Amino acid sequence: MKPSAPVTTADLAPVVGKVAAAERLSAEDGLALYDDVDIHTLGELANGVRERLHGRRAYFIVNRHINYSNYCVLRCKFCAFYRRYPTKKTTDGGDVSASLPLAGATGGLPTSVRAGATGGVSISARQDDAYALSVEEMVDRAKQAYEAGATEVHIVGGLHPKLPFSYYTQLCSAIRESCPKIHIKAFTAIEIIHFTRICKPRMSIREVLTALMQAGLDSMPGGGAEIFDDRVHDEAYKNKVGEVEWFEVHRTAHELGLPTNATMLYGHVETKAERIAHMIKLREHQDESIRSRPARFNCFIPLSFIPDDSALSDLPGPTGLDDLRTLAISRLMLDNFAHIKAFWIMQTPKLAQVSLNWGVDDIDGTVVYYDITKREGAGGRHQELTVEKLQRLICEADCIPIERDSLYRQVIRDRENSSGGTVWYSRPWGTEDNCQRSPRPGVPDRATRRPRCGHRP
Ligand code: SF4
Numbered sequence: 001m002k003p004s005a006p007v008t009t010a011d012l013a014p015v016v017g018k019v020a021a022a023e024r025l026s027a028e029d030g031l032a033l034y035d036d037v038d039i040h041t042l043g044e045l046a047n048g049v050r051e052r053l054h055g056r057r058a059y060f061i062v063n064r065h066i067n068y069s070n071y072c073v074l075r076c077k078f079c080a081f082y083r084r085y086p087t088k089k090t091t092d093g094g095d096v097s098a099s100l101p102l103a104g105a106t107g108g109l110p111t112s113v114r115a116g117a118t119g120g121v122s123i124s125a126r127q128d129d130a131y132a133l134s135v136e137e138m139v140d141r142a143k144q145a146y147e148a149g150a151t152e153v154h155i156v157g158g159l160h161p162k163l164p165f166s167y168y169t170q171l172c173s174a175i176r177e178s179c180p181k182i183h184i185k186a187f188t189a190i191e192i193i194h195f196t197r198i199c200k201p202r203m204s205i206r207e208v209l210t211a212l213m214q215a216g217l218d219s220m221p222g223g224g225a226e227i228f229d230d231r232v233h234d235e236a237y238k239n240k241v242g243e244v245e246w247f248e249v250h251r252t253a254h255e256l257g258l259p260t261n262a263t264m265l266y267g268h269v270e271t272k273a274e275r276i277a278h279m280i281k282l283r284e285h286q287d288e289s290i291r292s293r294p295a296r297f298n299c300f301i302p303l304s305f306i307p308d309d310s311a312l313s314d315l316p317g318p319t320g321l322d323d324l325r326t327l328a329i330s331r332l333m334l335d336n337f338a339h340i341k342a343f344w345i346m347q348t349p350k351l352a353q354v355s356l357n358w359g360v361d362d363i364d365g366t367v368v369y370y371d372i373t374k375r376e377g378a379g380g381r382h383q384e385l386t387v388e389k390l391q392r393l394i395c396e397a398d399c400i401p402i403e404r405d406s407l408y409r410q411v412i413r414d415r416e417n418s419s420g421g422t423v424w425y426s427r428p429w430g431t432e433d434n435c436q437r438s439p440r441p442g443v444p445d446r447a448t449r450r451p452r453c454g455h456r457p
Contacts, residue, residue, distance in 0.1 A: 022335070043328055047359060057402050060402075061366075062365060067081075068156075068157040076237040077235075077311040086127070139175055187217070192249045213258060218258075220261070251289075254296055258295055266305060266322075267315075298338070301364075323351055327358055331359025340360050340362070341362040407426070412425055
């Protein structure tokens with residue numbers, strides 16, 4: 001087979017024309033963008049679309065991630081987060097994990113479960129940090145976040161083999177009661193499928209989502225999508241439900257009026273063509289939701305694979321240029337997604353900052369604690385960007401920092417309030433934004449490093 005010639009800027013002329021005319025790109029167009037060596041042309045194209053949609057605005061959120069447990073019944077190869085639930089073997093080799101009590105369990109729900117407190121069960125070194133948080137501990141963390149000014153809690157965890165569905169509904173209702181205004185974004189599609197299976201009798205996806213919404217769930221994150229492809233599924237996460245179930249959960253959520261996000265985990269065993277196919281499947285789903293459902297995907301989040309401590313640790317993972325190219329191509333391919341997010345935990349704060357001129361309009365938030373990924377194995381659980389740091393990253397990228405809520409409405413904080421600045425409200429778009437009056441909005445003053453647009457950290 002003859003090697004394909006490198007794609008030149010001239011080869012991109014039809015794609016450039018389509019982007020200028022706001023026409024939809026095909027799979028072939030997407031692949032041409034991946035093969036192009038000129039990262040700057042790609043950046044200009046993606047930035048043009050980004051500016052058409054958002055001007056120089058760049059969004060961030062004051063949020064808190066809370067992971068309720070890292071015990072999981074699955075072993076996805078790319079995952080460094082899961083821990084095995086403790087089991088002990090009977091003399092005949094049978095597994096009696098089902099008979100192990102949850103430490104401190106009261107009223108059917110655990111107060112907390114930690115490795116090392118499991119009554120003589122042998123656990124490997126990697127199990128030493130296994131945990132499951134009680135509803136009370138989760139509520140305490142949500143309250144701390146709320147009191148510190150967070151507008152959102154982002155809650156996900158492993159597929160715990162013992163927690164009953166009532167744990168998850170009680171979790172939502174207890175947080176809702178303690179933090180009435182906070183937005184509860186929780187549970188990936190994979191967790192929702194798990195909940196349908198642990199209920200006795202089994203519940204449907206619709207019944208599970210309805211129960212969670214009645215308990216206080218406001219939206220869902222987009223995790224668990226990985227790459228929508230059977231080959232990749234079989235190679236990297238064979239035992240996890242695939243795209244059919246993932247889309248079924250999100251379709252049902254959108255039918256129920258529950259907004260969700262969408263992700264793509266890239267840089268492991270997939271090809272560029274499989275990434276493009278993944279984006280096109282999401283685009284088609286979004287078309288349907290926009291046409292006929294009360295909710296849709298809020299944003300797309302390409303997640304850069306971090307190999308460390310996973311069963312795929314021999315892979316190199318994506319480079320910075322691959323990250324930048326994937327974010328930019330996402331902006332160009334997903335013409336019906338309002339927002340493209342660089343999750344700084346995965347792409348690093350510095351690359352997330354650069355990507356604000358490569359199609360990205362959102363760099364997520366303060367996060368504070370994150371157990372699922374520790375970049376390059378060096379980080380601990382505490383992974384935080386303060387509001388000041390987020391604003392500086394955005395301003396130095398020549399953008400206007402806008403604090404948003406989970407639904408991308410601008411958050412206005414009452415800084416005069418005696419409660420110390422935790423009072424806030426969401427303002428719908430269409431009202432005047434003072435930033436737009438600045439001649440070069442968002443550019444930080446070199447002396448003070450403060451944005452000229454009037455935002456103050
Ligand atoms: S990716 Fe999720 S489902 Fe898979 S092993 Fe990790 S925690 Fe479990």
